[in-house]
Amino acid sequence: MRRSTLLALILFAAVVLAACGDPPREAEHRDGETGRWYTVEQVLQGSPVFAEHCAVCHGARAEGAEEWFRRLPDGRWPPPALNGTAHAWHHPLWQLRQHIRDGSDPRHGNMPAFESVLTEAEIDAVIAWFQSHWPNEIYEAWLVYDANTPEP
Numbered sequence: 784m785r786r787s788t789l790l791a792l793i794l795f796a797a798v799v800l801a802a803c804g805d806p807p808r809e810a811e812h813r814d815g816e817t818g819r820w821y822t823v824e825q826v827l828q829g830s831p832v833f834a835e836h837c838a839v840c841h842g843a844r845a846e847g848a849e850e851w852f853r854r855l856p857d858g859r860w861p862p863p864a865l866n867g868t869a870h871a872w873h874h875p876l877w878q879l880r881q882h883i884r885d886g887s888d889p890r891h892g893n894m895p896a897f898e899s900v901l902t903e904a905e906i907d908a909v910i911a912w913f914q915s916h917w918p919n920e921i922y923e924a925w926l927v928y929d930a931n932t933p934e935p
């Protein structure tokens with residue numbers, strides 16, 4: 784077999800194999816500047832969105848309510864920190880988006896739905912902004928969580 788034919792065969796096999804594999808997950812993407820799935824522009828876009836729509840409950844620096852880990856007298860939860868010190872990293876990307884679109888289950892909290900308020904791009908930007916506060920250990924742990932919690 785000619786060398787170029789062999790090369791073409793190998794390339795063809797590689798393309799077929801790549802097409803059969805799972806599509807890469809969005810969260811796995813590493814932006815050249817941030818090393819994370821989002822860009823610097825998204826973080827900058829998310830900052831005023833957070834200040835306008837989220838800070839009133841989650842705090843200006845996403846630090847959450849003072850005792851976010853203690854249930855309120857009515858059995859619901861106060862707004863948790865989103866800065867990497869609470870449990871937001873236990874939610875894969877699709878669930879974070881969904882929570883912001885749909886708001887709280889009324890039995891769990893009073894967060895409003897943002898589906899008709901924010902665009903998908905703004906929701907991604909606001910996630911990028913609060914994740915930019917996460918230390919690398921939390922971010923890397925979140926990536927594992929994201930990989931193991933596929934969208935149903």
Ligand code: HEC
Pocket residue numbers: 832833836837838839840841860861862863865869870871872874879882883886887888891892893894895897909910
């Ligand atoms: C009126 C208050 C209020 C506003 C405004 C609000 N939230 Fe919340 N948020 C809550 C409460 C309370 C919870 C906890 C109960 C729950 O899980 O639904 C919560 C939970 C969350 C969670 C889940 C975190 C976790 O660890 O489970 C995310 C993510 C979130 N909010 C993001 C946002 C973003 C982004 C905005 C702005 C676009 C926003 N919230 C605006 C009250 C609010």
